[in-house]
């Protein structure tokens with residue numbers, strides 16, 4: 236068996252995308268990512284990003300034999316595992332600056348990683364912020380504006396260097412994001428961490444509502460969320476949560492501890508999902524003027540109450556009460 240193993244094996248990291256691990260594996264073994272497609276018997280192009288979406292059985296077996304990483308672990312790194320597929324960023328790029336690319340990143344996460352890698356959740360259109368660093372994600376090289384196309388890298392350099400201009404993505408400056416948008420991002424991310432909840436009827440309704448956020452915010456009425464760049468999606472979410480941001484920043488009764496309690500993950504978000512589905516419903520007769528009405532689209536008080544109830548439910552269930 237040992238003779239089938241490649242010389243250097245790299246360990247997959249937490250929430251690492253399969254393609255990210257493959258690029259690191261290729262580099263560690265002295266092969267540029269574009270040439271690594273041939274090692275796996277695959278056609279060039281977006282070979283690794285395609286494997287994230289669907290890992291054929293023969294490729295999985297080869298990787299298992301050559302690296303010793305189990306088939307289950309390999310499958311867990313793909314996007315077919317526990318992520319809402321309808322809000323994955325599509326594998327296409329129109330070249331327009333306000334259109335989506337397929338992969339986002341946080342430069343501070345990459346800078347702090349001992350071995351910089353791309354996360355699975357950075358493939359979701361609903362993600363616009365890094366929950367660890369509180370900054371906006373990026374979806375393009377800040378120097379040449381090109382997308383993250385490591386699968387096309389013909390030189391032997393680590394994956395955190397831009398393929399076109401070799402800019403070190405770890406050096407990209409931090410982009411700020413509003414408190415309301417940050418809360419919304421973290422809240423949606425928490426909800427979709429529960430596979431049962433995201434595949435339930437309310438969870439699927441929420442995914443449909445998320446797709447229509449650009450129309451609801453009135454910023455890009457002709458687009459769905461997955462078609463927009465990270466900057467454009469952030470603009471929509473910031474408009475939608477403007478009142479929540481004002482409240483988080485200005486409400487005198489809200490101390491820092493309470494503000495923080497709005498952010499953390501919860502195990503169950505059923506009441507919050509229902510509230511969000513209702514809040515993101517299209518407003519009849521005025522599809523693009525939601526932000527012009529007197530009533531906030533996302534009511535901070537209601538959201539806060541639902542979130543506290545969720546946290547209460549979690550503490551009850553952790554003590555065995557209420558089950």
Ligand SMILES: [Zn+2]
Pocket residue numbers: 341342343344345365366367368369
């Ligand atoms: Zn980060």
Ligand SMILES: [Zn+2]
Pocket residue numbers: 376377378379380381397398399400401402
């Ligand atoms: Zn570049």
